[in-house]
Amino acid sequence: MATKAAVSQLHFCKVSMRIEPQKAAPPSRKKPIYPVSERLRTYLKTYGRELILPVQYQDLIHFTYARPLVNDQGEETAWEQVSYDMREWDFLKDGLLKCYAILKTEGDYSFAANLSVERIDFCSFGNSQPFRIRIVNVNNGNYDHFYIKKADANRIYGLEWEHLLATSRVTFFTYGQTLIEEHIAGIPGDIFIRDYLNSPETNKVRLLKTFVKFNESCFIRLLGDMRSYNFVVDITPDIEGTQYNIRAIDFDQQCYEGRMRLYMPQFAKENYPIVKEVVKHLDSESIKQYQAEERSRTAYRIATERYRVRELMDTMLPEELSTPEKIEQLKFELGNHYHNFRYIKAKTMGKILKIHLKQLLMPSMRSVLKMAKGRKRKL
Template sequence: MAVDKKLMSKKKPTFPVNEMLHDYLEKYNRNIKSSLYYDDLLRFQGSVTVYDKNDEDTLWVRTYYSQYDREEIDRSLKEIYARLHSDGNVESIPFLNVDAIDYCTFGNSKPFRIKIRNILNDNFTYFYVKKADASRIYGLELEHILSPHNMNFLVYKDTLIEEHIAGIPGDDFIRDILPKCTELEKAQIAKEFVKFKERCLIRLLGDMRSYNYVITPTHDFDHIIYKIRAIDFDQQSFEGNLKVYNLQFMKENFKMIEMVGKKLQNDSIRQYKIEERSFMAKRMLTAPRRTTRLIKCMKADTISFPENVALLKKQLVKYVGDVKFKDCQNMGEILETILAFVKRNYLNISNKDLF
């Protein structure tokens, strides 16, 4: 079940945001003008380790800046917050405080996590500042278009601003909460996991190990409904091995896969997969121009290595049996072929499996 380390042996680079993608972001109000770059936050003078409530290292460090830099950075971060969460009106800025700027060296994006607090009521929220990466931006946009969740993010040249996605980290949930769930709750989580797994596979979002998604519980009358959301989009359409896009091959997800096998029959699993593909098709049909424009950008862009594209094409032809993948020249064309299949199947009211 585990993903072999060789499947993801080559470190993913940061792909630049080209002019065509910038134009797309401008059209859909994702672009901003800011006085702050990601690199500005790297000028911290010192840091201390951030520990969790169990005194374990979180792999984040709390940064400290010179007084001059801190004043300038704080002002820019408050302006970004106002733009991210409202219309950019500066009238709220005097009531905001930057409580913490944390830095994480774990993973590809090396993000800064910003904690903003309203001093009038002590409510706080987080957002992230990262180096802009074209493949990650495509991942965020595809999540916005194809999933049930809206994504709130902004781009300024080579800097990416992302809203915090609230939820219980998947690895923590599996370890601490899942064993305490009722059998009915486990069945509902299994259903959601099947749908989440299908969504990631169809739109080629890779490396969805348990710490790259969150579980969000919602109280509904006398029970709790659990939803699953991706929080890491670095591996959008990059890897060549098809297994990297399939959650069942991640050892960190073994307990979830095991639960699906115990709680759901094959007919139910297939039905939930069909439901998720139908939902994705409906989303594409309700936003046809946006989907087409985004795929057009991907087709004109480079977000993977040629050897990854060649390997994925070969595996898809073998696994799906559709020779159309042979003609694909890049990841954008591969994804276009997959989504066209999903949409065509929905319009033809077909139950044919893709994977």
Template sequence: MQVISKRKKHYDVNADLHDYLRQYGREIDLPILYKGLTQPYESFALLDKDGEDTLWQTFIYEPTIFQEINEALTRIYALLQIAGADSVEHLRVDRVDFCTFGNSQPFRIRIINQYNDNYDYFYVKKADASRIYGLELEEMLSPSSINYLVNQDTLIEEHIVGVPGDQFIREYFGRESLNRVRVAKEFIKFNERCFARLLGDMRSYNYVVGITPDFDNEQYRVRPIDFDQQSYEGRHKIYLPQFFKDNLPVVQLCTGLLNYETIQQYQIEERALMARRANTIPYRLSNLRTCMGEDTISPPEKLKQLKEELSEYHGYTGFLDCKTMGELVFRHIDYLLFEQDLG
């Protein structure tokens, strides 16, 4: 079982990455930056429905300052979700929560529609290059699209809807209505997507499970919600969710229901789907490869360790001459999606 004991190092967004983000519509001027939310005059612990501490703090601001914050955050929501439409008077900020637990020290913004009390969330975070590369790879190689914006040192992310993984394992695994084979299949495919693009630390609280009713049953989609550990650690098992202790019930479900041939089939299916997605956006993926390959997003000793472990794991020495972690990521993508028969 894998354990991550140290907080990941923060990597600033460099000029080349800002240029890349601007080219693809991710870089945009925002009416407020991360620092503008960091000075409340009061805060209190946010509790869940059972009275337990959620590790989030609700921030309270001076009324005049909050008026400016409300206008700025509703405008950001419009930029993120409705392409900057001017009609946002019916929206207001219902709550601003802050969490020191995550690497990006996020603010969670609750936006409410005053006409019908419907609400939505988005996040304001410290922009970290590793996380942004993870978001881009998720957009390009996964079956789900994701909205985010960047300005200077500030990252805006949409809320990803789904049942938190730990809650899904705890509350759904015992239900008779759960389609266990479909759940097992989706977790195999999720495991494969994470490993191919080297997205690490998929402990059960770092992903969600979307449940969609089908005409005869339910479909499931596992989506990561934490991209901080995109290609940072040196141990290859960090990039395989199956090796985290709190995912053990998922592993037992998969091995109890699926034989080796079926698991291998699902893995090959997912690699083929990722390859197909990659082939539809060759220029964008190539630009990201160049940008990420020239960036520093992991310490040299972790790069060395991961090159050696992947080489041993796959029996393929082509990883050993990679000079940066970004270069290693794309070498691994190429190997698994297009070149594995050469290993």
């Protein structure tokens, strides 16, 4: 176990981290669905996110039978496999293949003869109560998944910020109160911690560097509740060794929670095994370096997508995305932490996020703009 001196030197997001699991209040168990406003829908239409979908969420809830879905070890999962009567199934099968074509081939349905809907799963525990659709290629058996969920404003904003600011793009579309999104591939974080974290083949330093960056990214954009089962680890063989990428897969808690620490994966008790390894293997200077790298990368993405980022932020500013109590708690915690009382004047989560981005990224943004001006002079 790391010494107290080592622990005292470790800072994620300028907040001291303790080696023991945190006892902070857990994220909200059941977040209410916030409807898609007309402002947000206009933004979605402008950028091609709002389309007429052949199947809506309401079409899927009329299943006739459900049975627990078991994993390869014979254990029951949080998902249930659902069944429909034949008339419903014929309608859904064709419509779901068209939805998949919209996600993958810009609506080109000419490949439909090669595809089949193998299974529909339902999870009643998630905030958005998602349906997971398994599509299989009948020629070679290869399969893929996509999801149909209730359209929730927090989740849509989270997906759009992920698309604009994260290292990987994400594809999703909305239609009324329906959201469809692609499957984000990777090993679920809880399974990775259990089966891979202490494997001899795991390059821990590279993995831990990625976790530090992921922690910083979530805090920068105020994406909450990144417990281990809400992110995946993507493993990529490289020229020498292995590279890792940690990606969020649950965006319901975008700008919703009131506690500042709930926006930092380091404080989730489910992530404690990784945090313990960070304390053991990374020194404070390396952590600061990785945080700076993530802030610089995010600043570059904002500079590149500045017009769309500005439009998204303007859309988000007046939105109701949380309760008044949570807004008050978060703005006071962030304001006290940074001694920046601009937070205190914020009335919405969107305004808090705007102030927060400036607080964390302004030095990096100045450097990015300075470098861009230098290039223009050379040209």
